[in-house]
Amino acid sequence: MSGPSPIPVFDIGQVLLRWDPKGALARHFPETAALEAFMAEVGFMEWHAHQDAGRPVAEGVADHAARYPHHGPVFAAFYEDWLEAIPGEVDGTRAIFEGLAARGPVYGISNFSRELFDRTLPSHPFLGRFSGLVLSGDVGINKPDPRIYARLCEGFGLRPGDCLFIDDSQRNVEGARAVGMDAVLFTDAPSLSLALQARGLSW
Template structure:
């Protein structure tokens, strides 16, 4: 019987929820205003640069300088960072912790190191990875194939021995292209079934 694969987890929307609109809510009258703001500043592109290692201080100063009428929202978003992480994804911590009790569990996440370090005290189980590659530490965001290679090189893993779990189809396809088995995360029950079918029990 083949050995069970080694689990590799994403973090946001797999282990903990991430809702940037919630993090901005106190600065705007309604969701329409939030969406208008996010489109105006190109929020996704801006935040991705922090995921790739740019410091929060530099990011805020740059954007607030270009959009001074939004300074309060821009500075407040990271000042109140945990507002945008409103809880765990239901059911996945139990899977993660069960797997971690039985063997190694790794992670690859698009996450600023600064913001990850602010997040862990609120969600201490995120400190329990056997090994974790954060995009903010290596300056590379998923789905760049290099980030999957870095995990394997650092920890002596064979891609074919790993199963990667992510909520993004692009990231899942990139992992598969690197030789990993990969699952598109939708909910804990489906993840549990898929992992058990591959011999991963907890």
């Protein structure tokens, strides 16, 4: 590849850290069918996305407990047991991330509540190695809204065409490409390694 190497921009959930909300809910619903029914009934992922976009956790819990009072304790317990929803690192990507960070700047864009990120960081301190990080909870915008990619570039003096965005969501990858970034759909660390090497990045 000719020209300078791109600047890597990582997502966090399902790229660097595993994200499994069912893991923090399973003790309330021993049967899988009951857990799936609960998540569908309350629109769980859509509800959680509001916290990712900056709504305080306590407000989100109170709102949904009022809507679904029979599930009220579950909403509160989910965030009390937050780290159970993050059962570890995605195999292999921390080594890539840290290797890149040792050689140059590495940035991040993640749909992540600031409250919950701050609870997560002590257990995974390598996330403190970002040269710059845009959390949806800080800016009130979730991916793939084009404004969140712009916030990264404007905030850290980057040009979209110089960035390589890495995310496990096709929608978010397409959002990055729409604003002029190169992007890789993450599936696993070996495939990411090959994609980075093809673009002149090593660690």
